Amino acid sequence: xxxxxxxxxxxxxxxxxxxxxxxxxxxxxxxxxxxxxxxxxxxxxxxxxxxxxxxxxxxxxxxxxxxxxxxxxxxxxxxxxxxxxxxxxxxxxxxxxxxxxxxxxxxxxxxxxxxxxxxxxxxxxxxxxxxxxxxxxxxxxxxxxxxxxxxxxxxxxxxxxxxxxxxxxxxxxxxxxxxxxxxxxxxxxxxxxxxxxxxxxxxxxxxxxxxxxxxxxxxxxxxxxxxxxxxxxxxxxxxxxxxxxxxxxx
Numbered sequence: 001x002x003x004x005x006x007x008x009x010x011x012x013x014x015x016x017x018x019x020x021x022x023x024x025x026x027x028x029x030x031x032x033x034x035x036x037x038x039x040x041x042x043x044x045x046x047x048x049x050x051x052x053x054x055x056x057x058x059x060x061x062x063x064x065x066x067x068x069x070x071x072x073x074x075x076x077x078x079x080x081x082x083x084x085x086x087x088x089x090x091x092x093x094x095x096x097x098x099x100x101x102x103x104x105x106x107x108x109x110x111x112x113x114x115x116x117x118x119x120x121x122x123x124x125x126x127x128x129x130x131x132x133x134x135x136x137x138x139x140x141x142x143x144x145x146x147x148x149x150x151x152x153x154x155x156x157x158x159x160x161x162x163x164x165x166x167x168x169x170x171x172x173x174x175x176x177x178x179x180x181x182x183x184x185x186x187x188x189x190x191x192x193x194x195x196x197x198x199x200x201x202x203x204x205x206x207x208x209x210x211x212x213x214x215x216x217x218x219x220x221x222x223x224x225x226x227x228x229x230x231x232x233x234x235x236x237x238x239x240x241x242x243x244x245x246x247x248x249x250x
Contacts, residue, residue, distance in 0.1 A: 010036060011044050015053065015065065018206055023182030024062025057180050064179060065206030078104070081210060082114045084245035085201070089116045089212070092238040096231045098214040098221070099124065102201075102242075103132065103139040105147050108156075110140040110211065118216065135171055136164050138186035138198035139211045145178040146200050146208035161192045183236070184211075185227055187218070195221045197232055199239045204247045212239045 017033045018025060025033075031041040045063055048054040055066045081104065089100045093116045102114040109131040117124045134140035135157050157166040165171050178184045186196040198213035214221060214231050221231055 007044070010034070010040070011048060014041060014044050014048070015206060018054065018063060018065050024057045024064045024180045026062050030063060057176065062180060065202075078113045081246065085114055085210075085212070085242045086116070088238045088241040088245065089114060092212075092214065092234055093117070093119055095234045095238075096214050096216075096220075098216040098231060101127070101139060101196075101198075101213045101215060102210055103143065103213070104210040105134075105143040106131065108134065110134055110137060110143050112139075113210070133158065133160070133190060135166075136160050136186075136189040137213075138184040138196040138215075139213045141175060141178055141184035141186070142198045142200050142211040142213075143208065145175040145184070146211075160190050161188055163188045163192065165189065183227055183232060185222070186213075186215075187222070187225075193217070197221050197227050197235055199232075199235055201239050201246070202243050209243070209246060212242060 013034045014030060017030055027038055027042055027045070030045070031038040034041065045054055049056060049063075053066050055064055056062070057064060081102070085102050089102060092098075093100045097118060097120065099118040100116040101112055103110040103112045105111070110133075112127050112130045112132065115127045132140050134144040157168065157171065158164070159166055165174065174184075183197055183199045186194070186198070188195060194215060195218045196213045196215040198211045200208045201210040201212050203209050212235060214235050221228055223229065
């Protein structure tokens with residue numbers, strides 16, 4: 001018997017790269033990251049897409065880990081998730097000066113499993129256990145874009161503020177952007193004075209285990225209507241640390 005199967009090793013390397021990217025990647029990027037010819041990587045991607053491990057976004061045509069793999073995350077205990085995430089959430093709050101939330105999908109809501117206060121004297125309340133709408137929060141949009149489950153129908157898109165997206169087509173376009181860019185933005189859609197950024201927390205094969213967010217004033221998280229670069233970079237970095245901590249529990 002020979003050693004490791006080369007095609008399996010190569011497929012695993014592609015999945016690992018996609019899992020760590022936090023956004024869709026094109027063929028050239030993936031081939032460069034794994035050090036293989038584009039024709040070889042294209043064949044691997046076609047096979048993995050055929051078995052449902054990889055999805056291709058439109059219109060960018062970028063590749064990402066399939067949402068169906070989110071089912072692998074269901075056995076993760078919330079206490080383990082909270083234990084792995086809290087040290088990095090504490091650091092993220094200190095680095096950004098913002099409130100930090102961690103949530104995972106609970107059927108048709110995003111359920112907060114951990115909450116770290118912003119490090120100032122602002123009046124705050126503990127929100128662990130709170131159920132957030134999937135379509136009106138950054139956390140919810142990441143989980144809706146990244147995980148499988150009952151999708152909200154048009155008549156379930158409840159209005160919370162004048163900024164809430166209630167058109168299903170508009171929401172679908174926004175979720176496609178979340179999958180392509182690797183993060184979601186919240187602009188006063190649930191609470192009018194609350195804005196946020198969220199990214200996925202991934203497992204060892206790229207499955208979305210949870211979503212991590214920073215929350216604050218508009219000027220703290222947004223630049224010209226888009227995610228501010230500094231808090232977004234800190235958030236992505238923290239999500240990577242949380243992911244590695246969770247994988248280490250396995």
